[in-house]
Amino acid sequence: MPVCWHKMCAMQPSLDPNLLRRLLRAKDRMDVASHEEWPVERLARVSRVSPAHFARSFKDAFGVPPHRYLLTRRIERAKALLRDTDQPITDIAFQTGWKSLGTFGRIFRDITGESPGELRLREKVAPHDFDRVPACFLIAAHRPDLKTAVLEKRRREARAENEPNKKEVP
């Protein structure tokens, strides 16, 4: 496997396309059933690799660890349900795979920056015309971008609060 040894080079080592194709299968399975539990062992079986190898390769391939990817998919589904249905938030939380309302609310806020209730209210107020876009692509377009860890995001916010705005105003 060719690897870039230059320390400053951010290039990812290239991965075997056949392995990537099998990793994609695990990603597809999470996509279609994000409400289910997806421990690494289960995903590794789908991709026919060892659990340790799976976790590392998945992150190399898709940029985020498998568990984090699963969380973004759950939040995305929850957002769609908040927008498109009148189901109670508790029902939506359990339906999208969360075991407690507290965890759901916390991760939701960490990822989207607002609470489920706030998002629902905002979406109800702002009219949109999505009728002509296939639902699947619409969901993908609204997928939260989770490149930074949730904790890192919190730390950044804390730093921003501690430091007054240094930007010069002309």
Add this chain to the structure above:
Amino acid sequence: MTQGVGVMGVYVRDQDEALKFYVEKLGFRVHTDSKNGDYRWLTVQHPDQPSFQLGLYKPGPPVLDARTAQTLGEIVAKGAMPPLVLVVDDCRVAFDRMRKAGVEFTQEPVTRYGSTDASFRDPSGNGWKMIEARKS
């Protein structure tokens, strides 16, 4: 129709494998299969759509260098190429037939927004949405 898009293509990891998939499992027909040295121009066609060809291309020399070909192979295998849409008369019937033929479905048929859709991938990783034509 004499003007319009005639050929669009997907990158595949193996042209023989892709040909088998699109012809035997999806019911397409071979339109052109011509070889020139290492290069093989291969297109297939939906039987109901004579004005359009789907190209099945393997990235590689002489058109592309080995590293570019490797990168494209990775992108396809990661499912990162643009989505394709196949329109069918009856999504559930097509799903049953294709699944029996061994097509890898990533989503079973779901009825929503007044239509039924399912998703599948070709062996290389190209993702297809199969949508039932709206009855007007």
